[in-house]
Amino acid sequence: MQKGGSACVIKLKYSPLPYICMKKETWLLLLIIIATVSLFSFSRLFNESSPIDAKKFFMEDLESSYPHADVREIISIETAGDGRGTYYVLKARVSSNLSTPCPERVEVEYYYPTKNFLKSDEQVVHGCNVCLDNPNCHISYPEEAIIASHTYEGTDEVTAFLRAYPQATPSPSLLKKYDGQRDAWQVDWKAKDGPTMRVILSSFGTSALSVEMLE
Structure with missing residues (x-):
């Protein structure tokens, strides 16, 4: 030793x-x-944060910031930065008044966590106007399709239908193909205890392709 x-x-x-x-x-x-x-x-x-943590905090803030929205959903999540500076960029859709002729849509973007949970939002559909004075406009959102279904050229019947059935509610859906065209929007206006008015719109252009009453 x-x-x-x-x-x-x-x-x-x-x-x-x-x-x-x-x-x-x-x-x-x-x-x-x-x-x-x-x-x-x-x-x-x-x-170390995870996508699950980011989504959890994101949804909690959306519920707090937009308590009366009809839809609050995350539409994308991406990783940015590298190493210890990695953070998440999240985008969400917040839609309101979806059962009315004039819905609204806000898109919210968050940076979590190293950017101190910064948030920005943009109103992408509002004012009950779609593609005004823009013949090359593209209908990208269901909220836009609802508005276009009663404001586009050739939708006078829909306007009259909504006057007759003010409680009618819209149901928009995107059709992959319609009469040889790609990406057409179908909007069904359903009256309570009454008929349904179906409107077909091209994603491009500013006029209706078809308007028909369904019994």
Whole structure:
């Protein structure tokens, strides 16, 4: 056994490795270092966000910010940045008044978490107007299809129908094909205890393709 001022090394008879004994102060310092490293590792693990965390916080904020919306849904989530600077970019659709002739749509974008949960929103459908003075307009959203179904050229019958049945509610759907055209919108206006008015609109252009009453 070799003795020093602060530690001793004992060579075990049947072991190729030495056993090191140290003063209590040295052991205490070593334990503090190990605890600090472990705490840092667990802290990093705890603070690393996941897409599930991001979606959870996102939906909670949407519910708080838009309590009266008909639809609140995440439409995309992407990863941005790299390394410890990685964060998520989330986009959501918030739709209101979907059962009326004039629905509205807001698109919300969040940056989580390193961007301090920054939020921006944009009104993409509002004012009950679609494609005004724009012959090359494209109907991208169901909210736009609802508005176009009673404001486009050739929809006078729909306007009269809505006057006769003010409680009628719309049901928009995107058709992959219609009469040789791609991406046409179908909007069914259903009157309570009454008939249904069906409107077919091209995604491009500003006039109805078909308007018919369904009994």
